[in-house]
Every structure is written in C-alpha cells, then in structure tokens.
Amino acid sequence: MSGISDVAKLAGVGKATASRALTGRGYVSEPTKVRVEEAARTLGYVPSTSAVSLATGRTQNIGVLMPYVTRWFFAEVLEGIQAALIERGLDLTLYDANPTSAGRRQIFEHYLARKRFDGLIAVGLEPELEELPLLMAIGKPVVGVVGEGSETSVIEIDDHNAARRATDHLITLGHRRIAFVGGGAEDFWAHVDRRRLEGYRQAMATAGLAHEAAHTPSRISLPGGYAAAVDLLGTSEGRPTAVVAVCDEVAVGAIIAARRLGISVPADLSVVGIDDHEYAETFALTTLEQKPRQQGVKAVELLMSEIADPSRPPVHITLQPRLIVRASTAPPRGMGSVIRTDSTFDA
C-alpha cells in the first residue's frame, strides 16, 4: 500500500535518496540510510515489482519450460531450480506445456513473447521440434536441461555412456543374453531413449554380443516397464538373463513383472536401471545415478552467469552418472564364481 514516496516523506528525504538508500546504489550517508530503512520497516514497505521491472528492465523472474511436471525427472529438476532461485531471491514462472497439447503453441506465441523473465530454463526440449529458434528469438539467455541445441548452454548426463556402462556391468557379471527395455518412446523421451539404446547397442557390439530382439516398445513409466517385461519374459525359451532398462521406473516395472512371472531377481534375471529413483532402494535396484535436482541447481548457476554476461559463449556440460550396485544384479545362474570387477567404483 505504501510506496517509496511515503517512505521518503517519513524519513524526511527525497524519493531519489530513499531509493538509493534501499537499493544500496549511489551515495547515501550512513545516518540517512538508517533513517530510510527505519521508515521502510515501520511502514512495511515492499517495492512494487512491476514498477521496478519497468524502471530497470529486470524482472527478477526466471521462466521454466517443461513438457510435464508429473514425471519424476522433471519434478526433481524443477525442485532443484526452485531451491536455487529462492536463494537468489528470484521468482519462477512455470510454463508446463505438454508437447501434444493445444496450449503449447500458445505458450510459445503468447507467453514466451511477453518476456516476463530475465532468462529461461528449458527442460527436455526435443531437437526435431522447430521450437529452438523461437526460443532464441526472444533474445534472453536460455539454458537447456537435456536436449539438443548448440546455440544455448545445455546440461545433461551422458546417456550413451550411462547405458553403455549399465550394459558393461552386466557383461562383466557374465551375462550374454541381455535385452534393452525401453525404446519406442512416442513421447518427450524419444531423444534420450534413443541415445541410451545406442549406448546399449555399442556395449553389446564391443563385447561381440548380438543385441538380440532387444528393445520392447513401452511407455516410459512403471506400468510401461511392467507391460514390456511381460512381453519380453513371457516365453521361457531364449529368455534373456539380464535387462537394461531405459530408466529406473521401467526397471522397477520389469522387476515386478518378473516376480509375477515367477522369475527370481537377480537369480534368474538381473536388472539395471538409470536414475537412482526414489524407488531404487526399495527394489534393491542397481542403477546409474543421475541427480536431476542438482542438474536444476546447476542450470540456474549457468543461467545466472549468462544473464550477468550475455556475451558469454554457451557451454555444454555433460555429467557422468555414478554406478550404484545393489542386489538386482548378479552373475547368471551357474556363474556364481565370476569375479565382480566393477563393483561400486565410479568409472
């Protein structure tokens, strides 16, 4: 209710001085500064954000664009971003735009054009969509979390290597028939999905193994993993002894499906995931840990430095997930004596 003029009046100074005292910019003598602060406090003065934005051109607000918030990864990233922004006193405007929804086009055309933010974090942008140029066109710093884009900074994990190491872990244990569960993602994971599949294939090829009827199409979720695993493990002949899942939720779905089918994990089937999801520990899931929350925090840091210095060239940060070995992986039956060389060491 009370504006800076009221504060100035109460403190017995001019508007300009009051502003300087409160923002800390420019010369103000210590005693007057104290008087102004005192006045502001007694009046409960809170600067109007719109007035500040209008005058300074800074909104003190960061936009976050993501296709879902209901998926583990995205929600975790979002929480990381939020936490990092709060520390810095910045607001967060969410643009949750499912790619298939009609609202998405609107978001790009109307919302983002409003530039209600000093910078944007785009999570999970798929490259084939011609949306990146639109993002660049708004003329504000953009940082991506997962997703293509050489013109913007991007932070992501090394999907290829993650899947490769997951597969290598199984190969080292002695497995030969290893399937990949995932793939065929029709949704926003398509890109990540493909890279992980490729990592799996390469590991298999390097070991001279056939990446047999590897991947089973499925929704990237626990039910999807369940359904895919039921298909994959249904017939007992030629059944794989191990499975690389595209992510932990799918892996857990696969474990549950296996148990339902009477297949014991890890005795009859080893399962490895990627994520280190909240569920991983309960299911004793061996996995490659990515920390989405920290990716969110890191994205904010990147964005901050780009806002501070817009000429800064974009950087591409690739994180290496850490292998966490739990009890969902073991040597295949009859190979109990294989020496586990990889153990929990971080490669």
Added chain:
Amino acid sequence: MSGISDVAKLAGVGKATASRALTGRGYVSEPTKVRVEEAARTLGYVPSTSAVSLATGRTQNIGVLMPYVTRWFFAEVLEGIQAALIERGLDLTLYDANPTSAGRRQIFEHYLARKRFDGLIAVGLEPELEELPLLMAIGKPVVGVVGEGSETSVIEIDDHNAARRATDHLITLGHRRIAFVGGGAEDFWAHVDRRRLEGYRQAMATAGLAHEAAHTPSRISLPGGYAAAVDLLGTSEGRPTAVVAVCDEVAVGAIIAARRLGISVPADLSVVGIDDHEYAETFALTTLEQKPRQQGVKAVELLMSEIADPSRPPVHITLQPRLIVRASTAPPRGMGSVIRTDSTFDA
C-alpha cells in the same frame, strides 16, 4: 522492442487511441481500430507486462504455493492449474516451499509480500501452521486445495468418507480383520492422513469391529507402504485379511510387499487405496478415485470468480470420490459366496 507509442505513430493516432483500440476498452471507430491492429501486427508489438501491471494494478499472474512438486497429487493438481490458466491467458508463478526447508519462511516473508499475482492457490496447507493469517494478510483472493481454512475457499475430497467407504467395501466383502496402512505421517499429509484414519475407524466401529493394531507408521509413498506392509504382514498369526491404504502409492507398496512375502492378492489379502493413481490399473487396485487435475482446474475457476468479485463469500467444495472396483479386493478365503453388493456403483 517497439512500444505502443511506435504503434500509435505508425497508425497515425495518439497513444490513448492506440491503447483503446488494442485493449478494446472505450470508443474507437472501426477503421482506426483496424489500422492500429495492423500497425501492431507489422511491428510485432507485445505489450510490456510490467507497464500494464503498473498501470492497471493487475498482474495477469496467479501464484501457486505447494509443499512439494515431486508427489503425484501435487504434480497432478499443478498440471490442472496450469492448463486452466493457459486457457485464460494467465501466467503461473510457482512457490514450491517444502515446509521443512529454510526457504519456506523466506517465501512467506519476501515472495508472497511482493504480491506479484492477482490471486493465490495454496495446495496442502496444514492448519496447525500459523501461515494462513499471513496468507490472508496479503489481501488477495486465496483458494485452497486440501487444507483447513474457513476464511478462504477450499476444494478437497471428503477424506473421511473416502476411507469409510473403502473400509465398508471390505466389510461388505466379508472381511473382519482389516488394517489401515498409513498414519504417522510426519510430513505434509498429516492432516489428510488423520482424517482418513478416522474414517476407517468409524467404519470399523459402526460395523462393531475392532480397529485393531491398525495403522503402521510409514512415509506416504510406495517405499513407505512397502516397509509398513512388511512390518504388518510379517507374522502369520493374527494377520489381517484386508488392508485400507492411505493412498494408492502406499497400497501398491503393500501389494508388492505382500507378494514378496508369499501372500497372494486378493486371495489372501485384499487391498484398497485412495487416489486412482497412474499405477492403479497395472496393479488392478481397487480404489476411490479422486481427480487431482480436476481439482486444480476447479480451484482456478473458484479463484477467477473471487478475483472478479472480491466480496464473494468463500465456499467449501467437498468432492465425493468414486469407488472403482478392480481385482485387488475379493472376499476373504472361504467366503467366496458372499454377494458383492456394492460393486462399482457410485455412492
């Protein structure tokens, strides 16, 4: 880049006329209106939100306060809110403040005081926290989704009745030893948790059954449900024949735990949840469906009408969840002939 003055100049009119033409308020002749719109289009004019806010006092922005974003319920509500806001051309500023985090106090003191929004949706506010008065103090319309507060509008499901009906469903099937899994929530679900527990107790009492060693403390999540069920079902003597779970994730955790213990669902143990979570179908879970996404949409509708008419008295909307019977519930062993009277009818 180009402001309304440029548009006005190009169209050959005054700023005032240009503004009227574009906002549609006040008198403007059709031809000039067309000229202004044309000019705006060729210049790619987008009004500055801060200037508009400053002049009108409206931010075109809605704040959403929630304790987590990583929980199913909250994420779903959030998506519902977002979808409803996009339709209306409004932005969404997220205040994701974990109650235990240090940032939460800051949110209340700094962020909300900034009033960067025309209205606020608070999801899952617990009553014992003395935060409601703070929310009311900001002087903007507030709508709650779940949570106490007679001074603000609230939309929520009838937790008591939901748990009651879940329990009745089991009683009707012939179960006598029914346990409640959940309770003891140390986190933000405490309130909901308590009401559901109470509903369960009342149903048991009404049927003349003892609400025996009913609830097991657990985190409100799948791993929590798993752990609680392992405790509960560990000993075979006096084991319940049915379980009411505080929510679907816990229910699924319980199902998985039961199977691991060699307890067949529903033959040896019936399980009913509350939510109709994404996982419910995969686990054939009988549950009471609440639609968080629609609650979010509804909250936006409520908020809109309160913004339009601030004198509107707060309303309290209580939704009745629908019973969805799947295969996780059945008569207890030896009572296969019990007539299932409740079936899928909506009570």
Added chain:
DNA sequence: CTCGGTTCAGGAACCGATTCCAGATCAATG
C-alpha cells in the same frame, strides 16, 4: 585561501502502458 575531487541530496525525466478529461464531430430529436 582557493581549487579539485569526493560525498551527499533532491528535482525531474523516464520506463510503457492505462485512463481521465476536455474538445470535436456527428446523428438524432424536439
């Protein structure tokens, strides 16, 4: 004592819209 540089203060312009108000035009009415 004067000069130059630093510190301090406030008036005024500005950010980019909306809106009040006064004046002009125009059609309809008595």
Added chain:
DNA sequence: CATTGATCTGGAATCGGTTCCTGAACCGAG
C-alpha cells in the same frame, strides 16, 4: 435550426519505482 447525447480522439496525468543531472557541502592538498 438549435440542442442533446453518443461517439471519437489525443493531450496529460498516473502507476511506483530508478537514474541522470545539477548543486551544495565537505575534505585535504597546494
């Protein structure tokens, strides 16, 4: 034909801050 009321327009004030710029006071150095 004069009057009224509705329609149309643009100049100016306003929203609530920040910042430029000018002027005064103060300081130590020459």
